Amino acid sequence: MSNALTVRNPEGLPYTEYEREFEAPAAAVFRAHTDPELYLQWIGPHGLTTRIEEHDYRAGGSFRFIQHGNDGVEYAFRGTVHNVREGEFILNTFEYEGWPDVVTLEYTSFEDLPGGRSRLTGRSVFPDLESRQRYLEEGMERGMTEGYDRLDTLLAQAS
Amino acid sequence: MSNALTVRNPEGLPYTEYEREFEAPAAAVFRAHTDPELYLQWIGPHGLTTRIEEHDYRAGGSFRFIQHGNDGVEYAFRGTVHNVREGEFILNTFEYEGWPDVVTLEYTSFEDLPGGRSRLTGRSVFPDLESRQRYLEEGMERGMTEGYDRLDTLLAQAS
Numbered sequence: 222m223s224n225a226l227t228v229r230n231p232e233g234l235p236y237t238e239y240e241r242e243f244e245a246p247a248a249a250v251f252r253a254h255t256d257p258e259l260y261l262q263w264i265g266p267h268g269l270t271t272r273i274e275e276h277d278y279r280a281g282g283s284f285r286f287i288q289h290g291n292d293g294v295e296y297a298f299r300g301t302v303h304n305v306r307e308g309e310f311i312l313n314t315f316e317y318e319g320w321p322d323v324v325t326l327e328y329t330s331f332e333d334l335p336g337g338r339s340r341l342t343g344r345s346v347f348p349d350l351e352s353r354q355r356y357l358e359e360g361m362e363r364g365m366t367e368g369y370d371r372l373d374t375l376l377a378q379a380s
Numbered sequence: 381m382s383n384a385l386t387v388r389n390p391e392g393l394p395y396t397e398y399e400r401e402f403e404a405p406a407a408a409v410f411r412a413h414t415d416p417e418l419y420l421q422w423i424g425p426h427g428l429t430t431r432i433e434e435h436d437y438r439a440g441g442s443f444r445f446i447q448h449g450n451d452g453v454e455y456a457f458r459g460t461v462h463n464v465r466e467g468e469f470i471l472n473t474f475e476y477e478g479w480p481d482v483v484t485l486e487y488t489s490f491e492d493l494p495g496g497r498s499r500l501t502g503r504s505v506f507p508d509l510e511s512r513q514r515y516l517e518e519g520m521e522r523g524m525t526e527g528y529d530r531l532d533t534l535l536a537q538a539s
Contacts, residue, residue, distance in 0.1 A: 233392065236508075281460060283440040301440060301460035303473045303483055312483060314462045314473060324462055324471060326485050326507065346394075348485065348505050 223373050226366050230357065235347040237361070240340065241369050245376040247331035247339040248308045253372055254278065254329070255305070261286065263371040266364040269296075278311065280304050300324075315345075323352045382532050385525050389516065394506040396520075399499065400528050404535040406490035406498040407467045412531055413437065413488070414464070420445065422530040425523040428455075437470065439463050459483075474504075482511045 224242040253259045257276035269288040276284045285299040300314040311329045328344040347353040383401040412418045416435035428447040435443045444458040459473040470488045487503040506512040
C-alpha cells in the first residue's frame with residue numbers, strides 16, 4: 222500500500238542515506254516538516270505522543286520536541302536549523318538529548334515527480350561510525366518507516 | 381616559539397581532528413572564541429581583515445563573519461551554534477558561503493593544563509570525503525596555524 226523507505230548505510234562511512242516517495246507534491250511534504258501542528262502528527266515511531274517546545278525552521282532557527290509512550294518515559298530531541306529553501310531543502314543538526322553531544326547533520330531534499338507525486342531524499346552525517354551503529358540498533362529505520370507511513374495518512378487527509 | 385598545531389585526517393573517514401596547546405587558561409582561549417571583539421583579531425589566515433555580522437555563541441545562536449584581503453574579494457562564513465558549555469565546549473555548524481550546503485559540524489573542547497596552560501581539541505565532521513579534500517587543498521591547515529599563532533599573541537597581550 223504505502224511507498225517503501227529505502228535506506229543505505231555505506232560500509233565504513235558514517236552516513237545514512239535514504240529515499241521515500243509520497244503521493245503528494247514536494248511543497249506539501251516540506252510543509253509537513255516545517256509546520257509544527259503537522260509535524261507532531263507524524264514524526265517518530267508508533268505508540269509515542271509528541272509535544273513541541275520550539276519549531277523554528279528558518280536559517281538560524283531551533284527546534285525541540287519531546288515524545289513519550291504509555292509508560293510516561295520522555296525522550297527529548299533538539300537541533301538548530303542551518304539552512305532552509307522553501308519547498309526544497311532543509312539542513313539541520315539533530316540530537317537525542319539522552320545521548321548528549323552525539324549530533325548528526327541532516328540534509329533533507331524535496332523534489333516534485335510527475336502526477337502530483339514527490340520524492341524526499343535524506344542524508345544523515347554521524348560524528349562517527351559507532352554513533353550510527355547505536356542509532357541503527359535503537360530502531361532508527363523502524364521509527365522512520367512508521368513516521369513516514371503516518372505522514373502518508375496525514376497527506377491523504379489534507380488533499 | 382609557538383606551540384604546534386597537530387592535525388590528523390584519518391584515511392577514508394571524513395573527519396579532521398586537531399590539537400593545539402596555549403600558554404593561557406582554557407577560560408581565556410574559550411573567551412577568544414565567543415567574544416566577537418577578540419575573535420575578529422585572530423581568526424583565519426594572515427593578510428585578511430575580518431568583520432563580524434553576528435556572533436551569538438549560545439545554544440541556538442548563529443554567527444556570520446566576512447573576510448577580505450587587499451584585493452577586496454570577500455569570503456563569508458556562517459553557522460549555527462548547537463551547544464555551548466562555558467569555558468569547556470562549543471559545537472557548531474560551519475559553512476563557507478562560496479561552497480553552499482558543504483557544511484561541517486565543529487566540535488571544540490577546552491581543557492586546563494598545569495601551569496596556567498591549556499589544550500584545545502577540535503573535530504570537524506565533513507559531509508563527505510571530497511569536501512574534506514577540497515578544504516585541505518584550499519589551505520585549511522595553514523589558515524588554522526596562522527590564526528592560532530595570532531591567538532597566541534592576543535592571549536599574551538591580554539594576560
